[in-house]
Amino acid sequence: MSDATEHKDAPRDPLQKIAQELTSLQATKNGLTTAEATQRLKEVGPNALDTRQESKWRKLLAYFWGPLPFLIEAAAVISALRHDWPDFIVVTGLLLYNAAVGFWQDNKAANALAALKKGLAPHARVLRDGAWATIAAADLVPGDVVSIAAGQIVPADVLLIEGDYLSCDQAALTGESLPVSKKIGDSAFSGSIAKQGAMTGVVTATGGKTFFGRTAHLVGAAGAPSHSQKAVTEVGDFLLVLAFLLALVLVGAQGYREVVAPHDWSWDRMGGIAQYVLVLLIASIPVALPAVMSVTMAIGAYALSLQKAIVSRLSAIEELAGVDVLCSDKTGTLTMNRLTVQAPIPFGAFGKDDVLVCAARATQKSSEDAIDLAVMKALTTPAALEGEKQTAFTPFDPVNKRTISTVLGADGRTTHYAKGAPQAISALAQPDAATLKHYQDEVAALAAKGERALGVATSADGHSWSLVGLISLMDPPRPDAKETIARARALGLNVKMVTGDDVAIGDQIAAQLGMGDHLLVASNVFPPGAKPGDLSRSVVEAVERADGFGRVFPEHKYNIVKCLQSAGHIVAMTGDGVNDAPALKQADCGIAVSGATDAARSAAALILTAPGLSTIINAIGVSRQIFQRIESYIYYRIAMTLDIMAVVVASIVGFQFQPLTAIMIVGLALLDDIPIMTIAYDNVPPAPRPVRWNMRRIFIFSSLMGLLAIAETFGLLLVGMHWLLDARFQDMIALDPNQLQTVIFLQLAVGGHLLLFSVRTKKPIYAPAYPSLRLFGAVVATQVVAVLICLFGIGVEAIPAAAIVGVWIYCLAWLVVIDALKLLYWSAVERADRAVAAI
Incomplete structure (x- = not known):
């Protein structure tokens, strides 16, 4: 049995251990009475997991609660109060669309705790009132005697208190690749x-106090906040604070000019100022930001589905782009689980x-x-077994640790064969x-490589045995695992x-995959009962330096992820079993590999539907785009928000000219x-390194x-105001103040989209x-509409x-200037990054 599943501080004598446990439970080997x-x-409550789920209505309402939804809702209320119904419809539509997309995507995956519950046994054979009966497993209590x-x-x-032998597959719980042999005094x-x-x-x-239940509790407690949501909130806060500051300047200047100085206060004058300020605030609120993010990530989710990766939480797409540490489960993920x-x-x-x-002859077919x-x-050579008949078979048991069979050969002779633990066969x-020394050396060499040795022997009479040899067993790496690890690095x-x-x-698997050989025993890193928030800096640094961990419990995996997150890493965790579920949910991007249990898939944010890990690399490329x-x-x-607000406020305060109407x-x-x-369809190359939100930058x-x-727009405004005052220019193209507003409106429409073409790449605008075509076509169509509006005076x-x-x-000339300064900025940033990396 692996060290990962032994109870600590257990008595060496199994009978003593059983006696102590029965005393502690106030029970006997005859079971409990019904009373x-x-x-x-x-x-103690039922033997079941607590699967209380948050109301779907509460989940839906959560999409309307928060700083940015509040801003958008405020914009909708302001529009309604002004009876500006077109604006109200657009703003409200964006809010509802964003909530609908997020709610639908986040509910695609089944609840993780419900999936865990499916893994529990529905019925149990229990000894009650001195008789065996079958009852619902939920009715079991500590002290019950059960048959397995x-x-x-x-x-x-x-x-386990009675019986000869039990072999349990607990890979989904502990991650061990082999079934575990149990004997009296062991735990199942x-x-x-x-x-x-x-x-x-x-x-x-029972219930939440079981090994299984503790895993479920970790799943319920796990979860990291989305970095994208933090970024959206910071952008909204930045624009809102800026809007209020400029609005205060505007209100103060106009209030003084129109109310205080002329001593002509009236509700009409104040209402006019307030109406324009409210329109300006609506323009400053990034009402489309959540919708743009939702649409972009929803389209990305579809693109990932074509790569055999199903997104169960939209934020996982953005998180995957910034992942810099990938914690990979071994069994079934890096290896074949076979x-x-x-x-x-x-x-x-x-x-x-x-x-x-000989080993096959010592096996039941x-x-x-x-x-x-x-x-x-x-x-x-399966033909070697033809015509033979197995006349007797002794199954494996944890005491003798071997199987023995008696075979009647095609020639009529009887031979005996054995296979089992090397020491049992020797x-x-x-x-x-x-x-014997040669034999033991070979066993030790296999153990050093992480391979399991199986001894084989034969006998003509069942008494005098001869060594046939050793068989080494191993769960091999997936064929594409080494290449995937290299691509990930x-x-x-x-x-x-x-x-x-x-x-x-x-160590053996890591060496074959080129992952490094600095693996640590998890229990040596994390003290018993250790909580992530209480771990010392030295533990966090040890986790960062390690190439991996062995003998890992679910709470260890969870703590590993938490440690790495506390050190500033964005962490992805792959897995396929119940034991992986807490870490999958806690990770910034939990990835359930192909063939994963329901619990793992439900806790994960990304679910792979094809075998192998290469899908992860493809998904990372898409997510970075x-x-x-x-x-x-x-x-x-x-x-653009800075441009519109600053120009409007500066023009009104400095020149008493309103450059834009509310419409x-x-x-x-x-x-x-x-x-x-x-922009969700834009062509962008995937970044070569992890990307994350650098809000300062x-x-x-x-x-x-x-x-x-601002310089571009304000420059045109100054040219236009000078044009209005100079008769020579008026003879060329006659403009009045209202037409100058239209000119500024067109410049903002044209200059804004040209600015987008510049900022979408860190390269020159003319470089691939x-x-x-979708983005370019949408911008061209928009510009055609803008030109027609200005040419025919539709609303302007x-x-x-x-x-x-x-x-x-004018806008194209400014595009050359803006693009050149953009290149200078990113060049300076790259030099600074290289200097920091060199330190």
């Missing part, structure tokens, strides 16, 4: 599956084929045991000293192995943000682009990757075609 069981059930036989799910945590865990044998046990824990026979090691006059044939299946599959064969990911198996086995699309939109949105501000919001949804670059956009004062051409030439 006792009923009373205990009232005290092959094929059954263990209904609760039990201490709720949710594990009995593969062979039958034993009786006393229930020691035992295979390595090269047999023959002894004496026997050959390699003899070792496999109908056996479903993982070792037996591996032996039969590895047999290269004790049976009793070889000479030299042979090339993308800037630090890959760590996390396994319930022994460190020696992990999605991240960059969202980042480009945020650059553009902040810069123009609303029109710009529609022209800018509705077609920008197509985002605000600095957006503000720089915003200042350039070029905008997608019409301006001549020459003025429209002049605005386009």
Whole structure:
């Protein structure tokens, strides 16, 4: 049995251990009476997991609660109070759309705790009132005596008190790749599956107090906040604070001019000022930001589905783009979760084929045991067994640790064969000293490589045995695992192995995959009962340095993820079993691999439907593209908000000229943000390294682009005001103040989308990757609409075609300046990053 599943501080004598446990439980080997069981059930509760779920209505309402939803709702209320129904419809529609997309996506996955509950045994065979009966497993209580036989799910945590042998598959609980042999005095865990044998046990824990239940509790407590939601909130806060500051300046200046100075206070004057300020605030609120993010990530989720990766939580897409540490479960993830026979090691006059044939003869063909299946599959000469009949068979038991069969050969001779633990077979064969030393050296060499050794012997009379050889067994790596690890590292990911198996086995697999050999025993890193928040800095640093961990419990995996997150890492965790569920949910991006249990899939944010890990690499590339699309939109949105607000306030305060009407501000919001949804399809190359939200850099670059956009718009405004005063220019193109407003409106519409084309890439605007046809087509269509609005005066004062051409030439000239300064900025940032990395 693996060290990962032994109870600590247990008495060495199993009978003493059983006596102590029965005393502690106030129980006997004869079980409980119905009255006792009923009373205990009232005290401890049912043997079931607490699967209370949050109301779906509460989940839906949560999408309308928070800083950014509040801002959008405020914009809708303001629009309604002003009877501005077109604006109200647009703002409300964006809010409802964002909530609907998020609610639908987050409810695609089944509840993790409900999936865990499915893994529990529905019924149990229990000794009550001195008689055996079948009852619902939920009615079991500590002290009950239960019977467990092959094929059954263990209904609760039990201490085995009677019987010869029980083999349990607990890979989904502990991550061990091999079934575990149990004997009297051992514990069997709720949710594990009995593969062979039958034993009786006393229930020691039920419900949430079982090993299974503690895992479920960790799943319920796990979960990390979304980095994208934090980023959206910070952007909203930044724009709101800026809007209020500029609004105060505007209200103060206009209030003084129109109310205080002329001593002509009236509700009408104040209402006019308030109405314009409210429109300005609506324009400053990034109402389309959540919708753009939802649309972009929903389209990304579809793209990932084509890569055989199903997204169960939209935020996982953005989180995956920033992952810099990948914690990978070993069994079934890096390996095949299928035992295979390595090269047999023959002894004496026997050959390699003899070792496999003799091992197969010591096996029941109908056996479903993982070792037996591996032996039969590895047999290269199955014809050697034809015509033979197995006349007797002694199954494996944890005392003798071997199987023995008696075979009647095709020639009529009877021969005996044995296979089992190396020490059990050597004790049976009793070889000479030299042979025994050679045999033990081979076993030690296999153990050092993390391989499990199986001894094989034969006898003509059943008394005098001869060593045939050794068989090494191993769960081999997946064929694509090594390449996947290499590709992950090339993308800037630090890959760590996390396994319930022994460190020696992990070391061997890690060496084959090129993952490093610095694996630690998890219990040596995390003290018993340790909580992530209480761990010292030295423990966190040890977790960061380690290449992986062996002998891992679910709470260890959970703590590993929490430690890495506390050190500032964005963590992805792959897994397939119940034991992985808490860490999968706690990780920034939990990834359930193909064939994972329901519990693992429900706790994960990304579910792979194809075998192998290469899908993860493809998903990372797609997620980084999605991240960059969202980042480009945020650059553009902040810069344009700064442009519109600063120009409006500066013009009114400095020149007493209103550059935009209220309808123009609303029109710009529609022209800018509705077609920008197509940025979800933009062509962007995936970043070579993990990307994450650097809000300081985002605000600095957006503000720089915003200042350039302000200079562009304000410059045109100054030119236009000078034009109005100079008769020579009026003779060329006649403009009045209302037409100048239209000119500014067109410049903001044209300059905004040209700015988007610049900020969407850190390269020159003329360099690939070029905008997608959908994005380019949407922008062109928007600009055609803007030109028609200005040419025919739809809601604005019409301006001549020459003025429209002049605005386009002006904006294109400024695009060259903005793009050049953008390149200088990113060049400086790259030099600074290299200098920091060199330190």
